[in-house]
Amino acid sequence: MGCEEVQEALGRWYDGELEPGAAAAVAAHLDRCVRCSETIASWRALDRVLEPAPQGEPLTDAVLLHIRRETSAGPAWWLAAAAAVLTALGLGLLGGGLAAPVTDALQTRQEQTSVALLEETFGPNAFVGLDDLIAELDFTTAGRP
């Protein structure tokens, strides 16, 4: 195998990508060729410099913590939709003044977007009566002089 041919195959030889026969031919050439041997030496020196990162603190805990947060949170749009509906309907008119505390609760706990939060705010099964509530309010406001 000549130098030009070996130079073409050197990368694949270095990375173990050559068939055994071709690999042996390259190895034999390297035993007697200074130029090609120097190329390999420079690549080995480069690999010595390119050390892997130290193990450091495991990332496992941080990754798992994020995953737990994401899996415990419900769909954010539920919360945003409920807040928008309640605010638009002016829930404070019902005399309960629920809109402000609801908004405050939602703002302070912005990260915790879950059905559980709504149930905590409005009581169990918060969504169950929501459609009925909206229908009732429409009827009530429509009936006013």
Place this chain on the structure above:
Amino acid sequence: MAALVERWQVPVLSFVCRFLGCSDDEARDVAQEAFLRVWRQRERWRPTAAFSTWLFTIVSNLCRNRARDLGRRPALLQLGVDEKGDPAVDLPAPLVDDPHARAEAAEAAARLRVAISRLPENQRVALLLRRFANLSYREIGDVLGVTPSAVDSLLVRARRALADALDDRAQDWPRSGVEHG
């Protein structure tokens, strides 16, 4: 998921550190985001492809995006710090106690960091995948969307460019690990 993170943490961190030339904190942020994306997109992975290929496709895409942000501050990379002033990672080879050798090694490591940053992205990805993830040419080609033959060419050019940047002094560094070839 925990086992997956433990298994791939060092290769991923090594890739990110070298690709971005960033601080340890930033590399860990990027690596953490990569693992989270793996989890979020887990249903997209098909067993027909090697997991490492899929993982490092995510990692390399994240790094490319982050590199574009860092590209706005090239001077910092030259100085060896990130935007917060934290030292960029050099990870020099193991050294003897000789302070002169240590200083030379530190200087060469800094030249290497700059040289890596100047590599075209595909060359950089190919080299780092080969070095740290031990992916085959075919697998690297899958990540980059190129043929194994193209990967061969990328690696040769990348190694030539970095070896030139290191000059001859790196060949005198103490040996560690398994020799290639």
